[in-house]
Each structure stands twice: as structure tokens, then as C-alpha cells.
Amino acid sequence: MPEQETDPALVIPKALLSAWGAHPVSRKGPRPSLTVGRIVEVAVGLGDRHGPGAITMSRTAAELGVGTMSLYRYVESRADLLLLAVDAALGSPPPPAGATWRERTAELARGLRRVYRAHPWAAEVPVTAEPLAPSFVRWTEEGLAALEETGLDVSDRAQILILLWTYARAEGELAGDQARVRASEEMDAATAHRAFGHRLRTLVPEDAFPRVRELLAADLLSPERAARADDPAQDEAEFDLAVGLILDGVAARAARRGD
Known part of the structure; x- marks a missing residue:
């Protein structure tokens, strides 16, 4: 046999x-x-x-x-x-864009985000054999190439790519979840944001959870922020901030390896 x-x-x-x-x-x-x-x-x-x-x-x-x-x-x-x-x-990644590894990697992460925002259901499908499907291989090849300039070995670059991919996937899934909740409560994004702030202020005791109360007082739950809740630019800025924090860590690790 x-x-x-x-x-x-x-x-x-x-x-x-x-x-x-x-x-x-x-x-x-x-x-x-x-x-x-x-x-x-x-x-x-x-x-x-x-x-x-x-x-x-x-x-x-x-x-x-x-x-x-x-x-x-x-x-x-x-x-x-x-x-x-x-x-x-998932299709194919966008053509490489950016003069530095950081710019190219950030653009790749944005590309993944666009995919999962356009097809949020894809983030809900359990990962089985997909990592060997053509689209996954294409995105992985592009991601490893974007990070090559860091000087990190291929195993490190693979873990960085998995982290960014997981974040983009989870962010897409969260966006889908939020859209379903808003639809079930018949709210637009701004109303849902205000409702969340109101419920949190009502339910969280004033004399407890000081860090959460600090969050309530911050811009994150302000009326101005609620008005921008359905602004794609605001959404993208938040994603870019998180990706930037990840890439800060990558840059620090690359610098240590170079010492």
C-alpha cells in the first residue's frame, strides 16, 4: 500500500x-x-x-x-x-507600498484590515487548513518580505506577522459583532457609542474602579467622540495607533539585535 x-x-x-x-x-x-x-x-x-x-x-x-x-x-x-x-x-495583498519596512508592514496590516472589514464573516471561520491556501501563502510571503529589512530572522518575522494578522482579523470580527448589535438595537454608530457611555456611567459605581472612571471622563467616551463614532478616518487612526505600537516593539527588538 x-x-x-x-x-x-x-x-x-x-x-x-x-x-x-x-x-x-x-x-x-x-x-x-x-x-x-x-x-x-x-x-x-x-x-x-x-x-x-x-x-x-x-x-x-x-x-x-x-x-x-x-x-x-x-x-x-x-x-x-x-x-x-x-x-x-482574502485574495492577494496590495502591491508593496512605502520606502521603509515599517511603512510597508503597516500598509500590509491595513490591507488585511480592509479584507476583514469587507468580509467580516471570514474572521469567524475557524482556521484549519487555510494557512496553506494560496491567499494565505501570498499574504505571508509579502509580510515576511516587508519585514526583511529589520534584520530579524524568519521565525521572528513570522511571529510578528501572526500578531498583526491576528489583530486585523480580530478587529474585523469585532466590527462585525458591533454592527450586528447595533442592528438588533436599531442604533447607528454614534447612538450606540452614546448608549455604551451612558450604561457604563450608570452601572459603574462612582467610588469604585477609579481607572474605569478615568476612562469615562476621557475623550474615549466624550460626546465629541460619539459624534465621530461612524467616521472611517477615526476608525483607521485607531487601527494605525495599535499597529504603530506593535511596530515600535519590532523596531526596538531589531535595534537590540543590531547591537
């Missing part, structure tokens, strides 16, 4: 083979009426409109106007469909 049939470590999921173009659809029988690309496009659209729970074989088939069983000729399972949909949503 061939080794790859007995060693699970040597088995490559068919969805990954399909993503890399190494597992073509069988050409036996009638001419295929669908393509993997079209199926995945519809799945991404379902995720964008209704969340990851909507990305199922039956719902995707219904959107395509075909029977559910028709999809199994192209995609073997819902797990495979989700993997391919996330891969398509």
Missing part, C-alpha cells in the same frame, strides 16, 4: 488541491455546467450578506439554481466550501 495512503500527515485535503489548481474537476460525463470559481463566488456573496452560517452546500446550490448534489462534483463538503470561500475573500 502506498505510504501516502497510510500516513495521515501525507494526505492533502482536496479543497487545498483544488485551490492550487491541482485537483481538477472530473471531465467524465456531460460538459460541466458550473465551475469551482463560480460556486465560490456565490458562497462569498452569501457570507457577505448573511454571515458564515449561510455558506452551505444547499444554500449555495439554491443561489445557483441547481440541485445540492450537483455541487458535490466540484466541492466535496461544506468545510471545503468554507475554506475556498475564505481563500477567495
Whole structure:
């Protein structure tokens, strides 16, 4: 019996083979009426409109106007469909931009943020085989290249990229959560911000939690901040601040390595 049939470590999921173009659809029988690309496009659209729970074989088939069983000729399972949909949503990183490693890395992080803001459902899909999907490999290659100028070894650069990627992913997921809460309470962003401040001031005792009370008095929960709650520029500035703090640490570590 061939080794790859007995060693699970040597088995490559068919969805990954399909993503890399190494597992073509069988050409036996009638001419295929669908393509993997079209199926995945519809799945991404379902995720964008209704969340990851909507990305199922039956719902995707219904959107395509075909029977559910028709999809199994192209995609073997819902797990495979989700993997391919996330891969398509991530796509490719933006072209390298910036004169320094810091500028290029920050722009890469912004690119990831844009992806997860455009497709927040992608942040809710558990990470399984996706790190070997084409999109993940492309983003990883670009991230490692952006950080190369730091002089840090590839393991350090990989951990930095994971940290930035995790933050962008979590920030996208949080934005999706907040949007759902606002929708359920029928509030816009500014109203939701004011409601949060009011509830916190009402519920947190004045003689306790002094640091939280300090937060309440700060700009973070001020009326002026509430008015800017739905301002994309404010949102981006907060993201850039967090990324900047991470990159400050990267610069310090690189400097220590250079001593």
C-alpha cells in the first residue's frame, strides 16, 4: 500500500488541491455546467450578506439554481466550501507600498484590515487548513518580505506577522459583532457609542474602579467622540495607533539585535 495512503500527515485535503489548481474537476460525463470559481463566488456573496452560517452546500446550490448534489462534483463538503470561500475573500495583498519596512508592514496590516472589514464573516471561520491556501501563502510571503529589512530572522518575522494578522482579523470580527448589535438595537454608530457611555456611567459605581472612571471622563467616551463614532478616518487612526505600537516593539527588538 502506498505510504501516502497510510500516513495521515501525507494526505492533502482536496479543497487545498483544488485551490492550487491541482485537483481538477472530473471531465467524465456531460460538459460541466458550473465551475469551482463560480460556486465560490456565490458562497462569498452569501457570507457577505448573511454571515458564515449561510455558506452551505444547499444554500449555495439554491443561489445557483441547481440541485445540492450537483455541487458535490466540484466541492466535496461544506468545510471545503468554507475554506475556498475564505481563500477567495482574502485574495492577494496590495502591491508593496512605502520606502521603509515599517511603512510597508503597516500598509500590509491595513490591507488585511480592509479584507476583514469587507468580509467580516471570514474572521469567524475557524482556521484549519487555510494557512496553506494560496491567499494565505501570498499574504505571508509579502509580510515576511516587508519585514526583511529589520534584520530579524524568519521565525521572528513570522511571529510578528501572526500578531498583526491576528489583530486585523480580530478587529474585523469585532466590527462585525458591533454592527450586528447595533442592528438588533436599531442604533447607528454614534447612538450606540452614546448608549455604551451612558450604561457604563450608570452601572459603574462612582467610588469604585477609579481607572474605569478615568476612562469615562476621557475623550474615549466624550460626546465629541460619539459624534465621530461612524467616521472611517477615526476608525483607521485607531487601527494605525495599535499597529504603530506593535511596530515600535519590532523596531526596538531589531535595534537590540543590531547591537
